[in-house]
Amino acid sequence: NAGVTxxxxxxxxxxxxxxxxxxAQDMNHEYMSWYRQDPGMGLRLIHYSxxxxxxDQGEVPNGYNVSRSTTEDFPLRLLSAAPSQTSVxxxxxxxxxxxxxxxxxxxxxSVL
Amino acid sequence: xxKITQTQPGMFVQEKEAVTLDCTYDTSDPSYGLFWYKxxxxxEMIFLIYQGSYDQQNATEGRYSLNFQKAxxxxxxxxxxxxxxxxxxxxxxxxxxxxxxxxxxxxxxxxLTVNP
Numbered sequence: 001n002a003g004v005t006x007x008x009x010x011x012x013x014x015x016x017x018x019x020x021x022x023x024a025q026d027m028n029h030e031y032m033s034w035y036r037q038d039p040g041m042g043l044r045l046i047h048y049s050x051x052x053x054x055x056d057q058g059e060v061p062n063g064y065n066v067s068r069s070t071t072e073d074f075p076l077r078l079l080s081a082a083p084s085q086t087s088v089x090x091x092x093x094x095x096x097x098x099x100x101x102x103x104x105x106x107x108x109x110s111v112l
Numbered sequence: 113x114x115k116i117t118q119t120q121p122g123m124f125v126q127e128k129e130a131v132t133l134d135c136t137y138d139t140s141d142p143s144y145g146l147f148w149y150k151x152x153x154x155x156e157m158i159f160l161i162y163q164g165s166y167d168q169q170n171a172t173e174g175r176y177s178l179n180f181q182k183a184x185x186x187x188x189x190x191x192x193x194x195x196x197x198x199x200x201x202x203x204x205x206x207x208x209x210x211x212x213x214x215x216x217x218x219x220x221x222x223x224l225t226v227n228p
Contacts, residue, residue: 033216042116042203042220058215090157100147101216103157 002026006091006104013081013111021076021107023091031094032074033101036060036087043090049074081111115139116206116219123224125194132179133189133222135204144208146187147216148178152200160202163187191224199226 007022025032033048035058045058049068063085065077074093078085088108092101117136125131137146148160163171163178171178179188191198204219 035218040121040220042218043205045215045217048215059217088155092157100159100162101157102159106155 004091004093004102004104006089006107008107009105011107011109013078013109015081015083015111017081018077018079019081020078021089021091021109023074023076023104024072025074025091025093025102026072027093027095027102028071029093029095029102030071031096031099032068033058033092034064034066034074034076035090035092037090037106038087046076046089083111085109086111115208115217116204118204118219118222120222121220123222125191125224125226127196127226127228128193130190130192131194131224133191133202133204133224135187135189135219137185137187137204137206139185139206139208141208144206146178146180147205147207148176148187148189149203149205149218150198150200151203151221152197157203161189194226196226196228199224 004025030051034046035043037043044060046064047066049055052071055066088106090106091104094101144165146163150158161171161173161176161178163180170180175192177190201221201223203221205216207216
C-alpha cells in the first residue's frame with residue numbers, strides 16, 4: 001500500500017535553480033494538493049487539483065507551478081528558487097475534497 | 113481574519129491524564145467539516161478525527177474525542193489517558209465552501225508534551 005509518494009525527501013538548491021517535486025498516489029483519488037509548512041505558520045495551501053486537467057491556486061501560489069496530466073501524478077515546479085521557498089512541502093490527496101486528506105511523507109527543501 | 117485559531121502554542125500533560133487542545137473556527141458556511149491531525153517528530157501527518165457541521169453527536173475515535181460546540185464555533189480535541197507517544201504537534205483544520213469545496217485550512221498547531 002504505497003498511498004501518497006513524494007520524492008525527493010531532501011533537496012538543497014541554489015537561488016535561481018529550478019526543480020520539480022514529484023507526487024504520485026495510487027488510490028485513484030480525484031483531489032490532490034500541495035502544502036508548505038513553515039515554523040509557527042501551520043500548513044498553507046499552495047495549489048490544488050480536483051481532477052486531471054484541472055488545477056487552481058491556494059493561499060500561497062506565487063513562485064510555484066503545477067499541472068495534472070494524469071489522475072495519479074501532481075508535480076510541483078519551482079521555476080526560480082528563492083530562499084523564501086525554504087520549507088517542508090507536503091503533497092496530499094483525497095477521494096473528494098470533502099474527505100480526509102492522505103499525506104505524503106514530505107520534502108524538506110533548502111534554498112541557499 | 114484567521115479561519116482556524118489554535119491559541120495554545122504549547123501544552124504539557126502528565127502521562128495518564130486527559131488533555132484538551134483548543135480550536136476555534138470562523139465560517140459563515142452552514143456546511144463544513146473539522147479535522148484534527150497529529151504530526152510526531154518524524155514529520156508525517158496522521159489523521160485523528162473528523163466532525164461534520166451537521167453531525168448530531170460529538171465524534172470519538174478511541175482515546176480521541178472532539179468537543180464540538182457549534183454556537184461557540186469551537187472544536188476542541190480531547191485526548192484521554194495521555195501516553196508518551198502522544199507527544200507531537202496537533203493541527204486543527206477546516207473545510208468549508210468559501211469559494212471552493214476543496215480547500216482545507218489549517219491552524220498553526222499546538223505542541224503537546226507528555227511528561228512521564
